[in-house]
Amino acid sequence: MDKIIKDLTSRFKVTDYIQQRPNMAYVTVQKELAISLITHMRDIEGFTHFVLLTAVDWIEDNLFQLTYILNSPDKKVDLGIRVMIDRENPTMDSAHHLWQQVATYQRELKEMFGIDFPGSPRVDESFILEGWDDIPPYRRDFDTLKYAEETYFPRDGRGSNDPAEYMKKKLYPDEEK
Amino acid sequence: MNDIIIKLLWTLLGLFIVLNWGMLMGASMRKIVARVAHRRGIPIYQPWLDLIKLYAKRTSISHGVMFYLGPVFRLGGGVGIFLFLPLIYGSEYWSNFSWAGDLVLILYFQFFGMLGMALGAGEGGHPNSVIGITRGLSQFTTVEIPLTLAVISLALQYNTLSITEIVAAQQGGVQNWTLFTNPVATVAGMLSLLGALRHAPFNLVKAPNEVPIGPPTEYHSAFLGVLRTNGAVLHVVEAALFMNLFFGGATNWAEFIIKTFLIYFWSVFVGVVHPRFRIEQSVVWFLKIPLAIGVLAVILYI
Amino acid sequence: MSEEQNINQNNEPKEDKFLAEENKIRLVTGPDGKQFQVNPLDDYFCDKRPQVVAPKNKIIEKFLNWARAESLWVLGFGTGCGSIEIPPLLSPRFDAFRYGVQMRPTPRQSSVLIISGYLAVKTLKRAIRTYEQMQSPKYVMALGSCTINGGMYYDSYNTINRVDQYLPVDVYVAGCMPRPEALLAGFVKLKERIKAGNAEGANEYAEKFDWYKANQKKIIKNWNMPDYNW
Numbered sequence: 001m002d003k004i005i006k007d008l009t010s011r012f013k014v015t016d017y018i019q020q021r022p023n024m025a026y027v028t029v030q031k032e033l034a035i036s037l038i039t040h041m042r043d044i045e046g047f048t049h050f051v052l053l054t055a056v057d058w059i060e061d062n063l064f065q066l067t068y069i070l071n072s073p074d075k076k077v078d079l080g081i082r083v084m085i086d087r088e089n090p091t092m093d094s095a096h097h098l099w100q101q102v103a104t105y106q107r108e109l110k111e112m113f114g115i116d117f118p119g120s121p122r123v124d125e126s127f128i129l130e131g132w133d134d135i136p137p138y139r140r141d142f143d144t145l146k147y148a149e150e151t152y153f154p155r156d157g158r159g160s161n162d163p164a165e166y167m168k169k170k171l172y173p174d175e176e177k
Numbered sequence: 178m179n180d181i182i183i184k185l186l187w188t189l190l191g192l193f194i195v196l197n198w199g200m201l202m203g204a205s206m207r208k209i210v211a212r213v214a215h216r217r218g219i220p221i222y223q224p225w226l227d228l229i230k231l232y233a234k235r236t237s238i239s240h241g242v243m244f245y246l247g248p249v250f251r252l253g254g255g256v257g258i259f260l261f262l263p264l265i266y267g268s269e270y271w272s273n274f275s276w277a278g279d280l281v282l283i284l285y286f287q288f289f290g291m292l293g294m295a296l297g298a299g300e301g302g303h304p305n306s307v308i309g310i311t312r313g314l315s316q317f318t319t320v321e322i323p324l325t326l327a328v329i330s331l332a333l334q335y336n337t338l339s340i341t342e343i344v345a346a347q348q349g350g351v352q353n354w355t356l357f358t359n360p361v362a363t364v365a366g367m368l369s370l371l372g373a374l375r376h377a378p379f380n381l382v383k384a385p386n387e388v389p390i391g392p393p394t395e396y397h398s399a400f401l402g403v404l405r406t407n408g409a410v411l412h413v414v415e416a417a418l419f420m421n422l423f424f425g426g427a428t429n430w431a432e433f434i435i436k437t438f439l440i441y442f443w444s445v446f447v448g449v450v451h452p453r454f455r456i457e458q459s460v461v462w463f464l465k466i467p468l469a470i471g472v473l474a475v476i477l478y479i
Numbered sequence: 480m481s482e483e484q485n486i487n488q489n490n491e492p493k494e495d496k497f498l499a500e501e502n503k504i505r506l507v508t509g510p511d512g513k514q515f516q517v518n519p520l521d522d523y524f525c526d527k528r529p530q531v532v533a534p535k536n537k538i539i540e541k542f543l544n545w546a547r548a549e550s551l552w553v554l555g556f557g558t559g560c561g562s563i564e565i566p567p568l569l570s571p572r573f574d575a576f577r578y579g580v581q582m583r584p585t586p587r588q589s590s591v592l593i594i595s596g597y598l599a600v601k602t603l604k605r606a607i608r609t610y611e612q613m614q615s616p617k618y619v620m621a622l623g624s625c626t627i628n629g630g631m632y633y634d635s636y637n638t639i640n641r642v643d644q645y646l647p648v649d650v651y652v653a654g655c656m657p658r659p660e661a662l663l664a665g666f667v668k669l670k671e672r673i674k675a676g677n678a679e680g681a682n683e684y685a686e687k688f689d690w691y692k693a694n695q696k697k698i699i700k701n702w703n704m705p706d707y708n709w
Contacts, residue, residue: 129637130601131701137636145634151698152640155628207576215571220549223579229546230590235532235615235681305585390584397587397614 001025001077004045012037016082026067026080034083035093038068042098047072047079050098053105055113059140062087064115068095085115094120112138187270192259192410194430195417199409200224202438206376206445213449224409231402240301240395247297248396248403254290255407258283258414265433266344266426280328280338283418284321287373290407291317294392301395309391312456313382319463320372320379326471327366331422333478334359340418344426354425362474363423367443368467372459373415374441376448379459416440528707529685532615540676547590547616548673549579551666554589556609559596561622561656573659578666586612591669594646596656597625597638603645604699610646611707615681618649618673620665623656630655644694647680 005025008014016028029037041047047070056065068081085092094117096103104127106117111127114136126132135142148154168175204221211218239245261279265271295314298306332338334355335346347353356363372379382391393404416437420426424440427433454462504518534540557565568575569582583589586609594606610619621642624630629640642648649672652665672678684691688707696702 126701128599128601130604131699133700142636144636147636148629148634148638148640152629152638153644153694154633154640158628158633211574211576216574217577218574219576220579223550226546226550226579229543230550233543233546236530237614390588393588394585395587401588 004075004077004079007045008037011040020080023076024078024080026082028082028084031083031085031092034066034068034081035095038070038081038095039098041070041079041081045072046074049073050102051078053095053102053109055109055115055138057087057113057138057140058084059087064090064113066092066109066115090115092117094118094123096120112136114139184270184274188260188273191264191271191273192256195259195264195413196406196409198434198437199411199413200228202412202441203409206441209442209445210449224405228402228405231405232399234398237398237400243296243300244395244400245297247294247300248400248407250293250297251290252403252407252410254286254288254293255411255414257286257289258418259410261286262414262417263341263344263421264417264427265430266341266348266421266428272341275339275341277337277339279340280332280343283340284325284328288317288321290411298392298395303395305390306392306394309382309394313392316372316379316382316456316459316463319460320369322369323365323463323467323471324369324373326468326475327362327369328422330359330362330365330471330474330478331355333475334362340421344421347425351425355423356425359474359478361470361477365467365471365474366419366423368470369463370415370419370440371444371447372463374412374444376444378448378451378454380448381453381456381459384453412441413437528688529611529615529681531682531685533682534676534679541674544673544676548670551578551580551591551618551669552583552589553580553591553593554586554609554613555582555584556586556592556606557595558598558602558606559594559623559625561593561595564622564656564659564662565593565595567659568662573663575663575666578663578670580666586610587614589613590616591618591620592646594619594621594626594642594648596623597630597632598642599637600639600698601637603639603695604704607645607695607699608704610684616678617681618669618678619646619680620650620652620669621648622652622654622662622665624653625655627651627653639698645691647683647691649678649680 001019001023005014005017005027008027009017012029012033014027014029016026018026020026027037049071051069051071053066053068056067058065063084064087066083066085068083070079070081071077072079083092090113092115094102094106096106096117096119103121103123106115106120107123107125107127109115110117110120110123111129111132117123129137134147137144137147201221201224204219204224207223208218208221260274261276261282263272263275291314295310298310331343335343337343337346343355347355347358351357375383377384383393384391393401396404417427417433419440420433420436424436427436504516506514507517508514535543553565555565557563565582567573568580586592590613592606592610592613598606610617619642621627625632625638626642626648629635629638632638633640639645650665650669652661654661657665669678692706
């Protein structure tokens with residue numbers, strides 16, 4: 001793992017690096033270098049298995065974090081590649097030419113976060129939310145509770161309890177504290 | 178004139194008996210399958226309730242004329258076989274309208290319902306019903322071949338195409354049955370019966386959990402009720418045909434009921450212990466052993 | 480190309496941004512070589528509203544209701560997590576066949592629609608289509624707390640809270656998820672309802688059709704099908 005990372009830092013401009021487990025590490029790279037880094041990892045280092053592509057909304061820093069996780073079946077190691085992109089104008093280069101299934105992840109991210117991947121096949125079609133016309137629901141400034149209450153006819157009288165407290169009250173009503 | 182009306186009434190009564198006996202056999206078949214799977218299974222009166230419910234549905238929609246005629250053709254096929262099949266040997270009234278060439282007519286009627294169903298299901302427009310009918314026709318064609326060969330063998334053996342005469346030739350003891358005088362044709366016929374009654378291994382066409390239910394995908398309400406009615410009639414009538422051809426016919430109702438029950442349950446018991454064939458497997462199966470036996474049966478009597 | 484533009488001009492402006500490709504108005508060349516215009520929504524689908532079918536004579540209806548109650552054909556359409564509780568119903572341990580419950584694979588033949596668990600908006604659209612294809616009298620059984628008040632997905636952006644706003648529900652089975660025994664109890668309850676003549680969900684749907692449609696269209700924003708599709 002160390003060898004791979006050392007090699008990576010010498011070739012690409014890695015801004016941050018976390019060793020999560022002995023066989024799992026995260027590197028953070030610039031947006032422009034990410035796709036060439038992934039291509040390098042796939043074609044030369046043998047990270048041929050694409051695990052997932054997901055996003056995190058850092059609303060305080062005004063950033064989206066994209067995470068590509070790759071796996072090397074031979075070396076039995078995982079590598080996460082983090083890319084920070086601007087939240088105001090979220091576009092990223094598409095990686096669908098490396099693995100076909102990336103197109104589906106990108107379609108989902110386009111729908112749920114509004115991150116655009118120009119050139120990715122069918123990226124503009126609706127994925128799960130058919131005909132969504134609000135702001136993308138996974139963004140943190142989207143208030144799901146308010147949306148659900150306005151849209152879905154909530155039933156009156158719905159309450160919730162902390163299970164531990166509730167059971168304590170029910171089973172041992174005499175006990176204080 | 179009066180005679181024919183009285184005969185018609187007797188035939189209708191026979192149809193009623195056969196229908197109810199068929200439903201009872203269907204129910205006990207499902208009961209046996211359930212018992213084999215260690216379940217209690219349906220109540221024995223379930224088929225009647227299903228039928229009442231289907232006829233009592235409040236709405237139904239049609240896709241065109243052929244959609245109406247599909248179940249009618251199917252029922253016409255089943256009742257057609259019934260009309261030309263002597264149920265009880267020696268009884269004038271229970272012989273229905275059997276005549277000299279009825280064996281050929283019955284073989285024709287067996288296919289008639291399937292073809293009507295194909296036209297109706299095609300008009301329904303559902304892709305699954307088209308797949309189902311394709312499977313059904315291809316399987317049924319191969320089922321017919323050994324049966325036809327067995328029938329040809331019988332026709333050569335008894336020198337007749339009338340079922341009544343074939344039954345007459347088998348009277349006078351068990352040793353005169355076709356089962357013992359022509360065992361090769363009997364084996365071919367009984368193997369093709371497995372496909373004709375469409376129980377497992379060969380029930381892929383109408384199995385509810387294959388490509389949704391095959392030909393009747395789009396049929397509902399009273400249409401499906403007609404199809405179910407036909408299914409019940411057809412089961413008894415097929416069994417009665419084989420009883421007449423191979424097992425000496427019946428001289429009274431008790432004999433009729435016992436023999437049709439046993440013939441029907443030959444296919445049920447085979448079905449209970451065998452998994453389902455895919456359509457190409459069953460086609461190939463019918464074109465191998467049953468076909469070879471059928472050809473042998475014909476060769477023996479040429 | 481010019482012909483297509485003509486067609487679009489002839490029609491009133493519609494909000495058919497979401498209309499599926501195969502449902503758009505188009506020119507078709509017939510087998511005789513003539514071109515004619517096809518509007519699939521009018522030509523291929525029946526746009527008649529559902530009609531209220533009044534129950535028949537009291538005694539006959541009582542008998543028919545008994546038959547309907549004892550022969551429940553369930554559509555095998557799993558909408559959520561609860562669909563995993565349905566297959567064990569037919570296994571030797573629970574054996575729903577005893578109660579006259581059978582599975583049918585096609586909506587045309589079945590009389591009971593089971594909403595099994597949470598219903599996403601995308602699934603709701605399919606459930607409505609399925610329900611409308613079923614033949615009256617038809618019943619809806621809703622499983623799990625998600626269908627009653629939203630359950631653990633009450634604040635989700637994509638899961639409806641109450642099924643009875645969109646489809647007429649006959650029986651609710653509470654639980655998260657209800658066990659197969661609870662499902663059987665639900666079937667027994669449904670039978671009682673049918674035998675008492677109270678399960679007139681299809682007629683209710685036809686009577687309050689506009690209200691149901693308004694609710695459905697409020698959340699299904701890409702309504703790209705006919706209003707009533709059977």
